[in-house]
Amino acid sequence: MAAAGAARGWVSLLAVATRYLNGRQSRLPRRLMAAGLVVGVLAVFYPEVVGNGQALITGLVDEDYSTQQAFILLLVKVSAVAIVFGCGTVGGAMTPTLYVGSMVGFIFSTVLTSLGMEGNHTVAYAMVGMAAFFAVAAQAPLTALVMVVEFSMSGEMIYPLLIGVVSAYGTGRLIRARSMYAASLSGSPESVVNLPMAQVHVHDLARHVVPQVAPDASLDDVSSLMLRNPGDLIFVVKKDGTYEGAIYPDDFLAVRRQMEEKGKSPPPTAGELIRAGAPVLDVGTHLTDALKLFEQTHLPAFPVVWKNTGRLDGVLYRNALFQVITEMMKRESGGDVGM
Template identity: 30%
Template sequence: MLRWWSTPRIFKFFLLRLRLAATYQAVDRYTVLFWAGLVGILGGLSSVLFRRLLDLMAFVLSGRHGSIVEIFSGLPPWQRLATPIVGGLVAGGVLYFGGRWHSRRSSSTDFMEAVVLGEGTLSFRSSIVKILSATFSVTSGGSIGREGPMVQLSSLLASMVGRTRKWSVAQRRLILACGASAGIAAAYNAPIAGALFVAEIVVGSIAMETFGPLIFSSVLATQTVRFLADSDPLYVIPPFHLQSGLELFYYLALGLLAGLVAPWFLRALRGSEKLFTKTCLPAYLRLALGGLVVGVLALRYPEVCGNGYSVVTGILQEQWLWSSLVVLLLLKVTATSASFGSGAVGGVFTPTLFVGASVGYLFGHACEGLGLGGLPEPGALALTGMGMVLAATTHAPLMAIIMIFEMTLDYQLILPLMLGCVLAHFTALGFESGSIYSASLKRKGADYAQRQLALLKVGGLMKSDPARVRPDAPFNQIAKHFVLHTYQYLYVVNEQGIYLGAVGLQDIKQYLGNSFLDNLIVAQDLLTDGPPIIHYSASLEEALEKFSHYTGERLPVVSDGPSPRLLGSLGKTDLLLALAERVPAAEGQFADQTKKG
């Protein structure tokens, strides 16, 4: 009776497997795309469910349906004051007492830290605590965005996927970055901007090895949201048109203004954070104090509550008087600073868009008051102002340009938006080199150098426990390995684990279909030198040199010394990801040295 691997059906499957292997060498890359797509779908599902949870929580707390501003507008004064205080107290209590429940593992609680500085994993318990705290902050009127917990939740699901796979640190970081990009894309219905947000701000590279999976994840996340919820643009605006080339001068002036305003907005946020820290209050009292500031402001202006989405929509529809908007802008910045500085968990992405829309709208009315001619419409200036302030605060102008376009689907303003965003970015750099997210990436600066040193060696990137057999392994065992797995080489080691060589997938083709060879041929008979080996302590530059002369996807990693034991394997994709991460790090070190000099 023929063995299972030598039946005609299995034989045909094996030949197909050989043809696919010959055509597609980069099997690992397709695997990454599959998992990136799965993470994108999970991110989209989690975003839809989280939005419904927020709506339910808001109804439970207030007994009303609608946006946060609509809910607060209908509340009596005492509830406007009390709701943010109680919400801050509960949200802070969740952080305070949840901190005793958090995981003691070394995994991070911030997705940016986990992608750039950490091991590519998030602490499950700490993430749940942060998401739950953010739920109370957002639904009780905190002046903070809901995109923060949405991204945290999507990143947590991606981290859980990464934990189930035996991936290297670089691969876990990439899949976690895919989760973050899925969360941003789902929150703003902007797949390209979601991928660019993570690529520009978090990863610091738009190399295709990283950007491809990010796009894959973002698109599927967005499509999931559109299928389950809504496919309309985030902001519905009247059509705008560029009437003449002279209007570009106004957009350039607005870009300059946005570049001047953004650093002061960042300093207000950071200054508030330092001020609240000096109080030395526990988290629940600190967040309650921040809620008190929001509640007092909401007594007269309920529009300061929430992330500012409804107000931005009104600005784009030109429904606000400039005098009222000036006051609201100052109060909104104060409320956002209070929520952010007190430690409320949430995002500042949407509040930043509020500041940009207000600055653009007020700039248009100021120019009109001066009697200047050929002005763009105030709504158009508000729309481009959103992108300009976003570019100046994040130092990611490309992401800001695409974000505004995807949120509005208005192509007419792409040209002025591009000019203004670039000018705002470079203007802001002259006053504030750090972005709105810089603080998150500095929290683990001490550990960063150690992790970078580890990644400078092959041992920090290798994948352990590669497929291996003994020299006396029979042919049927070898064939079974190749049928069930996607690798191109099966490593051969002796009883002491010393690397002897490899059996290639292509090398066994001539023996297929001969059942009598089942136990006659062993691994020793098929042994070849295989791919070039690389030592555990070798540098990444040495590994890159090895791959430059080898077309395969993986290299066997062996121990140092005269008796090379097989320790693992190094993937080309992991190497390229690690090298891509080192480029922005080197640029940052160069910038620091330039400032010191």
């Protein structure tokens, strides 16, 4: 219940930030500059807040922060995300939402400890808070449950997580909590969410600006790009835009470990790091077909390619697909479905 109330406040904060900070289109360059300046100043003093929040979640789970440090980082992170989101420089609100949810659980655990509850239960409540908070903020309880289980790799937490997600989602329905994606996904008549599902293809959901390197790029170039885009696929593309393949983070780390174990050896080029046989989506692939492919694999994303020319169009992420299909199903069923 506490997570549901906090999630409703989080979504309201993002909506207020958008209302007051996202003004005329002609002033977009100034807003982007101001947002970058503010976040840059915050990052000088608190570099941990830069990024998608995964490092903060890991630090919280590993108990690297004291209670005071955790509260300060929460305040700074929430402020930075609200400014960036409100100005239109949206770098993503999903993983910051997971972090804020974990902080809700952390605060709840801290309160219980102050009331005399024994034992080290910080990590458990952080996981439950993360799932419950995201379930309400995204209006996607099943997605929240699966994501947190995959993140924590703790199968024994499935029952507490299930109870937390169901309770929070039910409370969110009672207090009329809205999805944080509602405004950004369905704010205009042209939004794909407002179209019939049969008319939407993966090209409409793909992210078209992606990290890419040439086939002959060095291992250091790939490593540098990996550091700037943690967790993302690195796409190998020729100068004419022809798609060659994708480098997956796990494959890259495995190659680096092998090189360290064997000692000096000729470092591979980007083209030699491509995963053979990795699935590729055509730009005209229907959403339901893409969903089936995601269900058959555990990959977080698929390249989207123009099959007729072989050129790279972008990348489709599993979470983006799930969120859009969830919103479409909710719209078609009158708002009663949560994926």
